[in-house]
Amino acid sequence: MTLRDLIDKLLGRQPASAGTARQRLRLVLAHDRSDLNPELLEQMRREILEVVSRYVEIDMDEGDVSLATEDRVTALVANLPIRAARPPGNGPAGSPGDDDPEPRFSARISP
């Protein structure tokens, strides 16, 4: 946040548009570069959540799988808050870890 952003916020003004342009571009380019349409991304998100939930209990509503991009590298970023580890026997393998407040899992999908 810049000084200008803070002043805009305090005065209830619309923030300067360059920041908005920057954010919108980053998002749209992440999608353009990966060639994934929103439908496929949604399907992948569901499947990833499904797999992860076999091992740990996750918050399905809070779970977020999205694309981020930096330096022409697009990364698939999944942010999955874990409620509790599945008791052994319920999941396919011994579930790792206890309640981690901010567990994250991320994977690069393109060089």
Add this chain to the structure above:
Amino acid sequence: MTAQSSRFILICSGKGGVGKTTLTANLGIALAHQGARTAVLDADFGLRNLDLLLGLENRIVYTAQEVLAGSCRLDQALVKHKQEPNLALLPAGNPRMLEWLKPDDMRKIAAMVGEQFDYVLIDAPAGVEGGFRNAMAAATEAIVITTPEVSAVRDADRVIGLLNCEGVKPIQLVLNRVRPKMMASQEMLAVDDVTDILALPLLGLVVEDEQVIVSTNRGEPLTLGAGDSPAARAYSNVARRLRGEDVPLIDPSKERQGLRARIGRLMQTKIF
């Protein structure tokens, strides 16, 4: 000069109207003025305009089409610029050429031109379809030109992806139509924003300049005249950097003097 040591530079943007042809014309004149034998190739067969910006529209006899068909020699088709004899234009042929033109045809014609010139600038059409791919086939390096607007940057990104796939490199960036005031008040994408997002080295910055319109009206590229406008200087500097000279770049949002500019800079301070 053999084809190996000539440079075949594609000038492209993806989006139309961001300044490809204006850059090609001005860069061509500037390179020629600096002593390099330069040819500009109009690869925009659908909507050709390079002849018009160079003021050569009335001197075209043959085009790339006749050269490819073998019905004229290359030197008959090349239009030499009167004031800048180091520069020649190879005009685009009839738009119907698009129906049969292949990447190999463009390679062939660029190689022929390269035998006589140090620099071959290829003015690409807008878009990412066949016409662009033909133009790209003839190039070994590229200049991507864009403006600090979301649509232009997005389209530039598409084009960069295609150039990467084709192995065209180096790819360098020219940022056109920069408005320093808007950048200072953060109402326009900053120079760093664009270079970071596209991850390309910056070859030049051209500020918005009314003289560009005046010069296109006359068919006399800015780099041709003695007139010293900001855009003319910027184009000449692009040519010098392209030739390996170390000409420092300026950040327009940081160059401005006075109280307003200083307040503008203060406003850009990151607080958290």
